[in-house]
Each structure stands twice: as C-alpha cells, then as structure tokens.
Amino acid sequence: MIRTAMSEARLVETVAQDLAxxxxxxxxxxxxxxCSAEYDLPALGDALQQYFGGVRLVGCTSAGEITAQGYSRSCVSAIGFDHRSFSIACELIDEMERFSLIDAQQLVERLGSACRSNSLAPIKGHSFALTLLDGLSSREEQVLAALSAAFGSIPHFGGSAGDDNHLSDTHVYYDGRFHSGAAIVVLVNTWLDFEVFTTHHILPNGEKLVVTRADSNGRRVFELNAEPAAEEYARLIGVPVAELDHRLFAAHPLAVRINEQYYVRSIQKVNDDLSLTFY
Known part of the structure; x- marks a missing residue:
C-alpha cells in the first residue's frame, strides 16, 4: 500500500533511477x-519527470531528510502510494500573497471532487490534507488560516520547505518543476485507518516569557518581558548575546502554549537592535 525509498546519489539521473x-x-x-537543496533542482525535476512518466509527484526541498535508516542529509527521501488504497488530489498555490478564504474554499471543493471520482471512501472521516509551503515566503500563516477554515473537520498538517539551513532559496515541486513563493495542497482520501498526531521532546523549564513589543507581520520580536528580546533570551539560557547562533536556537527553542500543548516558534536570527526574527 505504501512504499518508501531514498537515494544518496549525487547525479540527479541516478537519484531518479534509484527512486523509480x-x-x-x-x-x-x-x-x-x-530532497536536499544542494541538488541541481531544474535537472532533478526533469529527471523525475522522465523516470516516473505519468505518475503524479509532489515534494519540497528540506533541511535534512528522514529515511528508513533514520536522519540523513544531502539525499532524497520518498513515499509511494498505491492507487487501490489512496485517492490523492493536489494543487499548486502560486500566488500565496493573494490567497483568500474564497480561493481556499474553491480549491478544497476541487480537491474533494477529484478524490470522490475514484469512489474509494466518503471524504468526511476518511481524508486528511497535507500542505507544503515555501519556507521563506512569510505567508504561511495567512494561507494556512484560509485552508483550515475551508477544510473544516478534515485533519490538516504539513510544514515549510527548507534549504539545508542556507536561508536563501526554498522550493516546492509540482507538475515537473520546482517553484518558489508557492505552496502545494494535497488531499488524501483512503479507506485505511489513519491518525494525525504531533510529538516532540520539549520540556518546559517553568519560566514564562511575555512578548511585550513585536512586529507580527515581520515575525520580529523586539521585547520579551519588557527587555530587549535577545538579551532576555540569552539571560534565560545562560549565555552572552554574542554567542547566540542557530545551534543554541535549536537546543533552546521557544514555544507557545495553547491549552496544554506546546508549539515551537523557531528563532532565525538576532538583529542589530537586539530584536529576534522568527521563521
């Protein structure tokens, strides 16, 4: 029903051959x-189209890949779905900045109609949605809010594309090529049982940080607990501000608590004015 694959080859044609x-x-x-963003992405897109023929492929660049052997880097990891068990429809959102609730409602209706045409199972109670988004678009929240409203009770999850921590260019793959500034929405309909869940290893340390000044549109926090954000964060984890880097951000993440669940909000960088910019 589901098969997994991975390739650590460096030549894109060999990657496509391995996966096929x-x-x-x-x-x-x-x-x-x-896939790793280290590949020649246009060439990889062409090779995948060549070796998979009429099979629909979607994907995105990442910052490390999860494989059957565990975590890896500089490779491609893939999952294949059997059409006898999964009816899958997908669409590209190529103008995230203009995506509205009406757009989301129309998109979800089209995806639902496409899945129903295979007559595997009713949409309600037998479907979940996956969203892959350009990780540097700064439009994820608006797009996801519209989609979540349109999907209603259909479970919805996903994430942002990465680029091996270079923070310069992230892509999603649709219809034979890689796109930036875009998102892909995938609706999966199946007669199989499934569960959408979240898990992490974060343990709260008991100290609460309150955002007292921020630019939410720019994802920039100027003050935490009425102090310069970087200084307060550095004090909390016990290091000088000058030592803050992506490794410390990853080792000491901040999280928002909603009810009893914690959701990580990843820090991207410290700015000259001691504010913190978030992904």
Missing part, C-alpha cells in the same frame, strides 16, 4: 518526496 527502481509498480498512483 524502489517505488514503481503497476499500482503506483502518487509519490511524495523531500
């Missing part, structure tokens, strides 16, 4: 993949 050898079978209906 591991995934292609008579009932393959859809492929989802995650």
């Amino acid at each position: 050898r591991q995934l292609i079978h008579p009932h393959l209906g859809f492929v989802l993949f995650f």
Whole structure:
C-alpha cells in the first residue's frame, strides 16, 4: 500500500533511477518526496519527470531528510502510494500573497471532487490534507488560516520547505518543476485507518516569557518581558548575546502554549537592535 525509498546519489539521473527502481509498480498512483537543496533542482525535476512518466509527484526541498535508516542529509527521501488504497488530489498555490478564504474554499471543493471520482471512501472521516509551503515566503500563516477554515473537520498538517539551513532559496515541486513563493495542497482520501498526531521532546523549564513589543507581520520580536528580546533570551539560557547562533536556537527553542500543548516558534536570527526574527 505504501512504499518508501531514498537515494544518496549525487547525479540527479541516478537519484531518479534509484527512486523509480524502489517505488514503481503497476499500482503506483502518487509519490511524495523531500530532497536536499544542494541538488541541481531544474535537472532533478526533469529527471523525475522522465523516470516516473505519468505518475503524479509532489515534494519540497528540506533541511535534512528522514529515511528508513533514520536522519540523513544531502539525499532524497520518498513515499509511494498505491492507487487501490489512496485517492490523492493536489494543487499548486502560486500566488500565496493573494490567497483568500474564497480561493481556499474553491480549491478544497476541487480537491474533494477529484478524490470522490475514484469512489474509494466518503471524504468526511476518511481524508486528511497535507500542505507544503515555501519556507521563506512569510505567508504561511495567512494561507494556512484560509485552508483550515475551508477544510473544516478534515485533519490538516504539513510544514515549510527548507534549504539545508542556507536561508536563501526554498522550493516546492509540482507538475515537473520546482517553484518558489508557492505552496502545494494535497488531499488524501483512503479507506485505511489513519491518525494525525504531533510529538516532540520539549520540556518546559517553568519560566514564562511575555512578548511585550513585536512586529507580527515581520515575525520580529523586539521585547520579551519588557527587555530587549535577545538579551532576555540569552539571560534565560545562560549565555552572552554574542554567542547566540542557530545551534543554541535549536537546543533552546521557544514555544507557545495553547491549552496544554506546546508549539515551537523557531528563532532565525538576532538583529542589530537586539530584536529576534522568527521563521
């Protein structure tokens, strides 16, 4: 029903060959993949189109890949879905800055109609949605708010594309090529049981930080507890401001608590005015 594959090859044609050898079978209906941004992306897109023929592929660049052997880097990881068990429809949002609730409602209706055409299972109670977004678009919240309202009771999850921590260019893959400033919405309908869940290893330290001045549109926090944000964060984790970097941000994440759940808000950088910019 589901097959997984990975390739650590450096030549894009070899990558496509590796994935095709591991995934292609008579009932393959859809492929989802995650790849390092170190590859020649246009060439990789062409190679995947060549070796997978009429099979629909979507994916995105990442900052490290999860494989059957565990965490890896500089590779491609993929999942193949059997069309006898999964009816899958997807669309590209190529203008995230203009995406509205009406757009979301129309998109969800089209996806639902496409999945229903295969008559696998009713949409309600038998479907989930996956969203892949350009991780540097700064439009994820607006797009996801519109989609969540349109999906209603359909479970909805996903994440932002990465680029191996270079913070310069992230992409999603749709219809044979990689796109920036875009998002992909995938609706999966299946007769199989499934569960959408979240897990992490974060433990709260008991000290609460209050955002007292911020630019929410710019994802920039100027003050925490009425102090310069970087200084207060550095004090909390016990290091000088000058030592703050992406490794410390990852080791000491900040999180928002909603009810009893914690949701990480990742810090991108310290600015000259001691504010913190978030992803």
